[in-house]
Amino acid sequence: MLDRSGATVAVADVLTEIEWNRVLDGTSSARALIQPSGDCCARLGRIGSWRSRLVIFRDGKYVWDGPVTDVQWRLGEVEVFAEDVSVWLDERVPHANRTFPNVDLSEIAEWLIEDGFAPDDPGHTVEIVGKAGVLGSRSYTAGIGQTGDHLRQLAEAGIDYTVIGSKVLLLPESHLVSVGRLSDADLPEGLEVSEDGKALVTRWIVAGSEASGAIGSAGGTDPWYGLHERYVEMNEITDSKSATSAAEARLRATSAVPVFIDTQQVTISPLAAVDVPSLVPGWALDVTSASTCRKVTQRLKITGVRVTETGGNGDAPGTESVQVQVAASATEAA
Numbered sequence: 001m002l003d004r005s006g007a008t009v010a011v012a013d014v015l016t017e018i019e020w021n022r023v024l025d026g027t028s029s030a031r032a033l034i035q036p037s038g039d040c041c042a043r044l045g046r047i048g049s050w051r052s053r054l055v056i057f058r059d060g061k062y063v064w065d066g067p068v069t070d071v072q073w074r075l076g077e078v079e080v081f082a083e084d085v086s087v088w089l090d091e092r093v094p095h096a097n098r099t100f101p102n103v104d105l106s107e108i109a110e111w112l113i114e115d116g117f118a119p120d121d122p123g124h125t126v127e128i129v130g131k132a133g134v135l136g137s138r139s140y141t142a143g144i145g146q147t148g149d150h151l152r153q154l155a156e157a158g159i160d161y162t163v164i165g166s167k168v169l170l171l172p173e174s175h176l177v178s179v180g181r182l183s184d185a186d187l188p189e190g191l192e193v194s195e196d197g198k199a200l201v202t203r204w205i206v207a208g209s210e211a212s213g214a215i216g217s218a219g220g221t222d223p224w225y226g227l228h229e230r231y232v233e234m235n236e237i238t239d240s241k242s243a244t245s246a247a248e249a250r251l252r253a254t255s256a257v258p259v260f261i262d263t264q265q266v267t268i269s270p271l272a273a274v275d276v277p278s279l280v281p282g283w284a285l286d287v288t289s290a291s292t293c294r295k296v297t298q299r300l301k302i303t304g305v306r307v308t309e310t311g312g313n314g315d316a317p318g319t320e321s322v323q324v325q326v327a328a329s330a331t332e333a334a
Contacts, residue, residue: 001044001068001080002053004122009052010043014311016077020056020064021306024162024281025155027148028084030054030064035077044078047071053122054082058307061277065165067122084163085124090148092116099139099238105132105159106170109151112140113168116147129171129282134158134249136242139209145236153234158249162281171282173253176299180274181286182324188269192262193294201230201254204247208237216244218251225257260327261287261300268322276322279305285326300326 001009014037020030032054036044046052049068056064066084095115100108106128113126136157140150155161160171202222208214214237221227232250237243268274274285281302288297304325 001047002055004051004053009046015309016311017309018056019306019308021304022064022162022164022279022281024301024303025152025160027086027090028064028066028163030056030066030082030084032056032080032082033077034080045073047078047080054080058277062165063277063307066163085122085166086148086151086161086163086168088122089113089116089151090146092119092147093143093145094140094147094150095119095142097140097142100137102135102137102239102242105134105136105154105157106130106172108136108138109154109159109161109170112147112151112154123166125167127167127169129169130175132159132170132172133174134172134245136245137238138236138242139238140236150236153236156250157234157246158252160282164280169280169282173249175282176284176301178286178299179278179280179283179302180272181288182263182268182272182274183288184291186269186272186274187263187289187291190291191289193289193292193296194260194262195257196260197257199254200225200257201228201250203227203229204250204254205229205231206237206243206247206250207231207233208239208243209235212238214238214240214243216240216242216247218244218247219255222255230254258327259294259296260303260325261289261296262325263323268324276305276307279322279324281305285324287326298328300328303327 003009014035016035017033021028047068052068054066054068066082068080068082070081072079095118110126117124158173160173162169202225203219205217234246279302284299284301286299306323309320
């Protein structure tokens with residue numbers, strides 16, 4: 001546990017449980033259950049929400065970092081909950097008026113993040129892995145709307161983001177670089193393949209700000225699925241061309257029923273050709289499975305990672321569970 005200043009508040013000598021995750025286009029979380037020992041209890045009593053940071057290493061590798069948002073002190077144990085650095089953007093609003101005329105969405109996303117942290121930066125960096133390849137016009141007004149909401153809405157229009165440690169990564173939705181391969185042999189306890197039919201939309205209508213009167217649409221009746229229409233307002237959009245681009249971006253991700261694969265609460269085999277710290281949402285895994293009636297042989301985007309470890313005791317060793325979620329939306333299928 002570190003203070004915002006970087007000073008060490010406490011070190012968890014006896015970890016009973018540790019859990020951390022990574023997510024795509026959202027804020028990840030972590031939890032640590034600590035058994036105080038020696039003078040550790042007094043130091044753990046100094047942990048404070050938003051003042052302290054939970055920093056996690058796995059086999060000596062830095063894998064997670066974020067502000068503490070809740071602490072529970074109980075007899076003989078302390079439970080710490082934290083969220084990654086992007087949670088600060090839900091506590092911030094735009095600090096300046098800014099209009100973007102037909103620029104790549106990565107430029108807008110970078111500005112939102114940097115503006116959100118500008119008055120008080122707990123420590124962050126932004127890395128543009130690749131341009132979104134989607135242009136749009138947006139307008140933001142100082143003090144209007146939460147920055148985190150603005151960023152998530154932008155992510156629905158053609159760009160992805162994820163957080164690793166204190167770094168926010170921006171990448172195009174088409175980014176499908178593989179970081180490993182999974183087969184049935186790597187998942188001895190099986191996996192689950194599912195579809196989300198409610199996520200299907202074959203025609204999008206996007207309305208911009210009321211002042212602009214901007215509106216755009218994309219898609220129509222699909223010969224296989226029929227017609228599924230959805231209307232959404234994006235008040236930061238300032239012209240019809242950007243509204244149409246946003247509709248097209250949404251359609252790319254929803255024009256086919258998305259397929260999700262979940263490895264459930266299992267431990268990926270240590271012989272699997274994957275490095276857990278490299279499992280980053282937005283990258284991909286090559287998955288081959290015939291263990292269910294829905295056979296899969298495809299490169300799939302990582303949408304979530306969850307790692308849980310128990311410390312064990314003198315009678316039983318600790319265990320680690322590595323869970324990964326991958327998905328194929330219409331964007332990936334294309």
